[in-house]
Amino acid sequence: MPDALFRHAGALVDDYAAVDWSATALGSPAAWSTTLRNTVALMLRTRFPVTLIWGPEHVLVYNEAYVELIGDKHPAALGSRCEEMFDEAWPVIGPLVDGVMTHGEAFFLEDAAVPLHRHGFLEECYFTYAYSPVTNAAGEVEGLMDIATETTRSVIAQRRISLLARLGDVLADATEPGVVLTEALRLLREAHDDVAAVDLRPASGDPDPRVPASPGTPLAHRDLLVEERAGTRVCWLALTPGAEFGAALRLPPEEERPALAVVPSPMLPMDDEHESFLRLLAATIGAALDRVDAISRERRTAAAERALSTTLQRSLLSEPIRTERVEVVVRYQPALDIAQVGGDWHDSFLLTEGTLALAVGDVAGHDSQAAAAMAQIRNLLRGIAIAAPGSPAGVLGALDRALDGLGVVEVATSVYAGVQSLPEGHRLRWSNAGHPPPVLLGPDGDVRLLETEPDPLLGLVPEIERTDHEELLSDDSLLVFFTDGLVERRDTGLGAGLEWLVGWIAAWAAENRVRRLGDDDPDRLADALLAAVEPHAEDDIALVVVRTRAPA
Incomplete structure (x- = not known):
């Protein structure tokens, strides 16, 4: 027995x-x-x-x-x-x-x-x-x-972000195609953790993308060919962004470009994330070639770099989680004029006592260091909250001490909150570390800021005693967390931006006659809000919309 x-x-x-x-x-x-x-x-x-x-x-x-x-x-x-x-x-x-x-x-x-x-x-x-x-x-x-x-995915993602950022920096000043290719090879040959070997092959040379070297090896993606050569996996990539691999090898002579041959690290699985990373390497080099080829291609370069950074930024952000009575919708939108990774983040996860934890925050900067610090702070916050659950203020206080002990020099703003569903509604507890306050839209259409005296930023005063705040939410309420890119503009202050946000949400609620919420209201609010600010956005935006439900 x-x-x-x-x-x-x-x-x-x-x-x-x-x-x-x-x-x-x-x-x-x-x-x-x-x-x-x-x-x-x-x-x-x-x-x-x-x-x-x-x-x-x-x-x-x-x-x-x-x-x-x-x-x-x-x-x-x-x-x-x-x-x-x-x-x-x-x-x-x-x-x-x-x-x-x-x-x-x-x-x-x-x-x-x-x-x-x-x-x-x-x-x-x-x-x-x-x-x-x-x-x-x-x-x-x-x-x-x-x-x-x-933390394998996070560590490797941060490393790849850093490599891609350095590759972009190295190629930024190149003015000749030969310099682009020489500098790219030099940097990639130093990246031993991700690239075991790398070389270029003439566009007119081996391999023929229509005939894989090993029987049964498929052309899995139009811009990536994976084959086995003498027991070694070789990934062939086109250096013409947006073109099929075969077409890239059959360009007109005046536009002919080589193919990139990469032997990836044998200690990493060849999964979708790995293939995406390899394609991003090739796209970065191809974008630099576009830039030096013609002025018309510079616009496409900027778009490719922005798409690249956005993809990697989102790879560090978790998918939203929900409970039976609490729904979470998230959005991340990079600044229109910034083509680097940044420090805005959002997170949601379930604590053991059934509380839904929510976080939104911002590390200053738009570079690999800001993205790495963001991932570190986000992961520390999640780990502390799960391993040693406590009040939001207690969790942020422990995060302060961890950042100090680990020597993290970056500072960040953040709101960390927990939503606990009760028979009579939903208890919201939160602590604010120098971050813009969330906005609450009640089922009656009333809109207000959950404004409190914010505590100092994370990473400034490791021993400060942080403050908890509490609010009882009705069923069918909408709660909006955001980073300052949503409301701050160079020509206006934060106060004016928050006033605009409250008025905009109130108008949206009146126009949509929010009473008993429809299933798509959180998504519609998030999309409409981003569409309203997109023409004027000057910074990255992380957005979290929470919707409370009545018991089924």
């Missing part, structure tokens, strides 16, 4: 039952120490990825959420020795494990590289994780608890 200890293992119940625990170093679960049993019970009740590394044999015991982090190592890893299952990562994590087990020393690492063989190849992976000793009543370390979240 399965041990009752594992009844909270979720999808892993059968996997736990399949392990012959008596044959492991831990022995039968019935004989486990009180410390181990209590720690396993705690671990299985959390939805955050957690594993235990127990005893001198370093036996692995983990919860359901941890499976996603280790891929096809599961279920063999359950009950196995850590150094055997993670031999490729042991040189990295082994000394940390020994430090915890031997000296009781805790560790916290952010965006740390941990190579894993979990999907059929040795993969470049990054994690933010904490190793904590687990002691018994006598103070002896019996094992360690590893609480982890994977």
Whole structure:
């Protein structure tokens, strides 16, 4: 009969039952120490990825959420020795494990590289994780608890943003096509993490895009050809933005351009994001060639660079989440005259007690540093809120201290809020770190700013005591969070912009006769608001529209 200890293992119940625990170093679960049993019970009740590394044999015991982090190592890893299952990562994590087990020393690492063989190849992976000793009543370390979240996508996206930004900077001053190609190759050949090898081939040369080198290799995208050559994956890309790959190799002689041949890193999966990144590399080089070819192509260059930065910016922003009674709609719009990545962000995620967390913020600047700082602050805020839930002011205070401890020098404005649905409505609690206040549109058409005395910006005063604010929202209300690009103009102040926003939303509500909200009202409000400001926008805009619902 399965041990009752594992009844909270979720999808892993059968996997736990399949392990012959008596044959492991831990022995039968019935004989486990009180410390181990209590720690396993705690671990299985959390939805955050957690594993235990127990005893001198370093036996692995983990919860359901941890499976996603280790891929096809599961279920063999359950009950196995850590150094055997993670031999490729042991040189990295082994000394940390020994430090915890031997000296009781805790560790916290952010965006740390941990190579894993979990999907059929040795993969470049990054994690933010904490190793904590687990002691018994006598103070002896019996094992360690590893609480982890994977940050691979964020780290690689930030790195690619930086590479693309540097590539754009390097090519910005080029005035000859030869200089564009020489400088692009020089920079890409230094980017070993993402590009194992790179070269150019004449437009009239190999390969023929209509005949893949390996049988069965498809021409997956019109501007990207992937083939295998001597066991090595080669990606051929056109350097003519918007043209099909075959057409790019058959241009008239006076416009002839080479093809870009890239051997991608073997430690990264060739997924949609990777292919998009490769296409963005080629598009950046092609856009520079367009710029030096003719004045008419400079306009297309600017559009391509703006599309590139917008795509990468949005790749760092999460899709909106919703509950049964709270709907979230998000928009991100870059400034029309800025073709670089920026620091505006939005986020929404569900906390364990059922509260829907919402955040909107802005790091000053429009460059890779601002985008990297934005991603770091956003991820820290999310991690703190999930790992140590508390009031919005408490979460922002902890974020202040984390930014100070990690040496993040950028400052940011932000509003962090939580919406909890109650029988009598919805409780909104928020804290404001120097950010424009949200706007509330009630079901009766009344519009007002949730204006409070804002606390200082994030990153300025790490030990400040921040303030919580609270509002009870009716069903069928609309709540609008935004960054200052929505309301600030060079010729008017923030106060005038906020006054305009309240008046515009009130007019929109009257025109649409908002009483009982329709399903598409949050989307219609977001789209109409962006359309109203687009001709005058001077900065990036992150927009979050929240709609509250009555119980079904």
